Amino acid sequence: MYILDVVPLIAIPRNQDQILSYFCEERLPAGSLVEVEIRKKKVKAIVLASKGLAELKIRLKKEADFELKPIDKVLKGQPILNQHQLNIALWLSAKYFAPLGLCVKAILPPFWSKKTNKYDSFAVRGRRVHRKKEPYLEVFLHSQKLILIPEKIMAEYFLEKHSKENPVFLSGSTSSKEYFDIWQKVQSGEIKTIVGTRVALFLPFLNLKEIVVEDESNIAYHSDYTPKYDTGILARRVAKEYEAKIIINDSLPKVETYFEFGEKTLPKKAKTDTSFANMVSEIKDGNFSALSTELKEQIRSAVEKKNKVIIFVPRKGYAPYLLCQNCGYIHRCPKCEHVLVVHKKETGLRCHHCQNIQPILNVCPNCNKSVLEYKGLGIEKAEEKLIKFFKDRNITPPKILVLSGDTPPKEEENIINQFKDSTPVILLATQKILSYQRLLKANLVGILNLESLLNFVDFRTEEEALRTVFILSQMAEKTIIQGYDSEAKVVKTILSQDFKSFYEEELEARKDFNYPPFSEFIKLTFRHRDQRQSEREAKVMKERLSQEVRVKNYEKELEIIGPNTGLKEKGLCTQEIVIKNKLEIKKRNELLRLVPNTWNTEVS
The missing domain is CATH 3.40.50.300 (P-loop containing nucleotide triphosphate hydrolases)
Structure with missing residues (x-):
């Protein structure tokens, strides 16, 4: 009999346990796929660890009220994720305070849950190259290089640039068949150079030696879905995991990157x-x-x-906003309160936040005067x-x-x-x-x-x-x-073209205000239909966090700002609390576990 520690591939609230235990009659390797029951629902889960019952008898005796259930069935007895990928998922969950199940799911390829038998051979067969002990093996396998690009439209340029290396391209829109082929050949070491968008970071590399991040500052590198990660930061962690070199290329670096790597990130002066x-x-x-x-x-x-x-x-x-010259009224979205943008070709006012469209009015709804002007x-x-x-x-x-x-x-x-x-x-x-x-x-x-x-x-x-x-x-x-x-x-x-002075001044200002890279920002957001209820909830949350900061003596490492009223989201009133944090991840996450599931937590 064995005890399995598994990660259910669902969004378990972050202030609850992310890793659950079940018993199984066979020892399963880390990365294998099983089906378990959670609240009477069948859920797929990835195995993190498998231990013999004898090893855990002492723990089980201490937890007499702990009811251990069996897994329902083994779906894939061989690993579908390697240990590197599991480590990356664990890091993602900790760094961005995101549900571990969704972090693991983000790493899984799109074909992992396909019912067709075309992908039955989908399993991790590669193993890590131990550079110090087996240098001959490293030479034999050669090395793998990943070139990250923010958008698919850049693929042609970089594939041509690296054509001598016979690169392959991978993005979120790659078909399951092609994705499967690339996945298999990357884990076997057959593919040496990959050009890809951010999903390529999750491939099962056999001998990754170099990651190149092109255009690190591009907004497309920010994930809009949980886990909401920054690709540049994730790439650094993946490089560390595989003991690979990382190269950051950008037209002009992010201030954080300049702080990390120095003047070599700045462009040389050119005649312009x-x-x-x-x-x-x-x-x-x-x-x-x-x-x-x-x-x-x-x-x-x-x-x-x-x-x-x-x-x-x-x-x-056509114009950023429609202004009444009589009373100064500016037309805003009734759903989220963002300023409505004039689109003449669509003959309407459009909200670029929630895409709501309103008709262009000839009379101001505030003062009933016909003196409206397209501004900007x-x-x-x-x-x-x-x-x-x-x-x-x-x-x-x-x-x-x-x-x-x-x-x-x-x-x-x-x-x-x-x-x-x-x-x-x-x-x-x-x-x-x-x-x-x-x-x-x-x-x-x-x-x-x-x-x-x-x-x-x-x-x-x-x-x-x-x-x-x-x-x-x-x-x-x-x-x-x-x-x-x-x-x-x-x-x-x-x-x-005095870029150095610009970046040095930026760093000085950010240090004075305790902005990144001298801290990290955590935004807590609460939404409710009732404005007063949202304000009450935010006030209670602020006091609860502040009290914990005082008890733990975190005043020097944490600054809590707010709550502040934000713009509406889909008709819901918004309250925001911002935390400037210098605590290590473990202590920070212990604090964030105080935040109820009704709040949204975003780390940047």
């Missing part, structure tokens, strides 16, 4: 033709257009020379202004393309191909274009309304704005940045 158009001066000179005089002239010249132009517009839609600049308005510019000057307009987050994938591919193949051509684009930084080159880049990149209440705003402007400037021979503040730190850094 970048200028700043001060829109305050433009208005004083009588130019009320969205385009500066210099940018207009450069666009005209580029079209005349049959060149390529990229115009970057930070905002989607969106990509639709920029297109309108550009067409008007050519019409006013009797210039035959070139092909004008528009690329944004609203562009369907098939149309997106068509737009990119048209831009590559056409001259003259102008591409109006939002942040979506950053995914094509290596694939698209232009003669001119115009960046409209720089302040739109800076108007966010987030300590990473300036860093992200600088990176966006820098990437765009690397895509063209000439770059014109339009804004209202020539003394803005982002502008001065781009023009001087």
Whole structure:
């Protein structure tokens, strides 16, 4: 008789035990798959450990009230995950305070639960290479390299770049058949180089020696589903698990990465033709257009020379908001209170948070006056202004393309191909274009309304704005940045290319405010239909945590901020508590176990 420690592949609340024990008549290896019963439901589970009953008699005697159940059946008696993968799942659960079952499930390939017998041979057969004891085996197997990319659209570029290494590509959209083939060949060591999105980190590597993280700062590296992990941080842990080297590549590094690796992460100074158009001066000179005089002239010249132009517009839609000039009322989403964005092509006001659409009103619902104005600049308005510019000057307009987050994938591919193949051509684009930084080159880049990149209440705003402007400037021979503040730190850094000073100042400021990398942020969120109830619950939670901090003498390691009222989510009132933490993971998680299951916990 054996006792199995298993991880049910379901979301067990994080303040409850994540590993359960059952008895079994046979010893099963770690990573094998069984079926167990939890609250009268059949649930699949992964075995973590298997121990003989004799080894545990003392423990069982002490826990006389502990009722041990048998497993229902063995589904796969051979491991379907290796020990490295199990260790990574355990780390994910601890680091991000996520249900262990969901962390294990995230590592399992999409074909693991298929009922067809095509995947019956799915089992971990590889073993770890012990570098010190068996150097000859390492040479024989060669080494494996993983190149991480944030999005599938970058695959072609990196597959071509590493073509001599015969790489394979893996992403979340890879078919089960192909995924299975790659999984088997990676664990046997047959595949040496893998280009993949973040799911590739979970492959059963036999002899992983190097991980390259391309474009670490790309937002696509952040998982939207539990476990909500940062791919760059996970890649570091995977490298440590396999004793592999890690290389971080980025246009401009995250501040945390600069802090970790130093100046070698910064780009070298290069000769660039970048200028700043001060829109305050433009208005004083009588130019009320969205385009500066210099940018207009450069666009005209580029079209005349049959060149390529990229115009970057930070905002989607026609205008960021609809304003009543009489009472100052701004239209907000009735479900989540986010500001509604004007979309003229859809003839509606759209919430970019919950996708709710409202009709465009002619009368203010607050004061009943008909003095509503579209405020700010969106990509639709920029297109309108550009067409008007050519019409006013009797210039035959070139092909004008528009690329944004609203562009369907098939149309997106068509737009990119048209831009590559056409001259003259102008591409109006939002942040979506950053995914094509290596694939698209232009003669001119115009960046409209720089302040739109800076108007966010987030300590990473300036860093992200600088990176966006820098990437765009690397895509063209000439770059014109339009804004209202020539003394803005982002502008001065781009023009001087003194990146070291920027990062050192950022680190100094973050240290003063105890921001990452000098602490980690934990956001606790509570939602309820009743505003007063949500406020009461948040107040109780804050006091409960504060009391525990005092009892454990954690005042120097923990700072609790809030609760603060957040924007509504699907009609629910929101309360948020933010914790700045310096505690080690084990102590931090003991504290977080005080948080009820009705709260959402997110570690960043």
